[in-house]
Amino acid sequence: KAGVTQTPRYLIKTRGQQVTLSCSPISGHRSVSWYQQTPGQGLQFLFEYFSETQRNKGNFPGRFSGRQFSNSRSEMNVSTLELGDSALYLCASSPGLAIDTQYFGPGTRLTVL
Amino acid sequence: AQTVTQSQPEMSVQEAETVTLSCTYDTSESDYYLFWYKQPPSRQMILVIRQEAYKQQNATENRFSVNFQKAAKSFSLKISDSQLGDAAMYFCAYIQETSGSRLTFGEGTQLTVNP
Numbered sequence A: 001k002a003g004v005t006q007t008p009r010y011l012i013k014t015r016g017q018q019v020t021l022s023c024s025p026i027s028g029h030r031s032v033s034w035y036q037q038t039p040g041q042g043l044q045f046l047f048e049y050f051s052e053t054q055r056n057k058g059n060f061p062g063r064f065s066g067r068q069f070s071n072s073r074s075e076m077n078v079s080t081l082e083l084g085d086s087a088l089y090l091c092a093s094s095p096g097l098a099i100d101t102q103y104f105g106p107g108t109r110l111t112v113l
Numbered sequence B: 001a002q003t004v005t006q007s008q009p010e011m012s013v014q015e016a017e018t019v020t021l022s023c024t025y026d027t028s029e030s031d032y033y034l035f036w037y038k039q040p041p042s043r044q045m046i047l048v049i050r051q052e053a054y055k056q057q058n059a060t061e062n063r064f065s066v067n068f069q070k071a072a073k074s075f076s077l078k079i080s081d082s083q084l085g086d087a088a089m090y091f092c093a094y095i096q097e098t099s100g101s102r103l104t105f106g107e108g109t110q111l112t113v114n115p
Helices: none
Strands: A005-007 A010-013 A019-024 A031-038 A042-050 A053-057 A064-068 A074-078 A087-094 A108-112 B003-005 B010-014 B019-021 B024-026 B032-039 B046-052 B064-069 B074-079 B088-096 B109-114
Touching (some): A005 A087, A010 A019, A019 A087, A019 A108, A031 A074, A042 A064, B010 B019, B019 B109, B046 B064, B074 B088
Antiparallel strands (some): A005 A019, A031 A087, A042 A053, A064 A074, B003 B024, B019 B074, B032 B088
16 A cells, blocks of 8 residues: 655745645544644644544644545645744654554645745 | 754764663653664655664664653664665654544654765
């Protein structure tokens, strides 16, 4: 099976812009989770989608949003970008059970200037 | 809140030797899983090993094994016959049923393998 894919791999944006990141899970996986990784805060959970519904949400401002499509692909959107949003954004997929192994994509490196 | 602590920011090991990475966690739950992930310079997060809390037997995957001490809330990773390709950042992570698919990660341990 193909692994989790994320596009784009790199992005450079300026403050105030918005950005959309995409994640395609492993075939058959119905859950997609998003994480932010920064040197200062480490790995932090953003949100999780299962069957097109947000099932779980981390402690991030409303500027961070997401959605999931019927084919389980997910997108994450960040509006009104701030310098502090510069990070590696990781997407992970799992079959969908409450507790299960999550398999990660290669990440999208977002730089906000 | 659940926390995961990795007290060793950096570790080093000679090629072919054995190294142990430490992890402790804090939870009041009884149903949870623990993981070790590695993140090489490519930044791809790769699953190394998984341990279900209800299993008493320690998980093993080839050269990787864990020492799971449930009462002590300790979950260490042992890497045997270390290889240059093992050099990476290693993260201990925890997930529990009541928090859904939310992995809680430790701070990470940077492992260097010396030839």
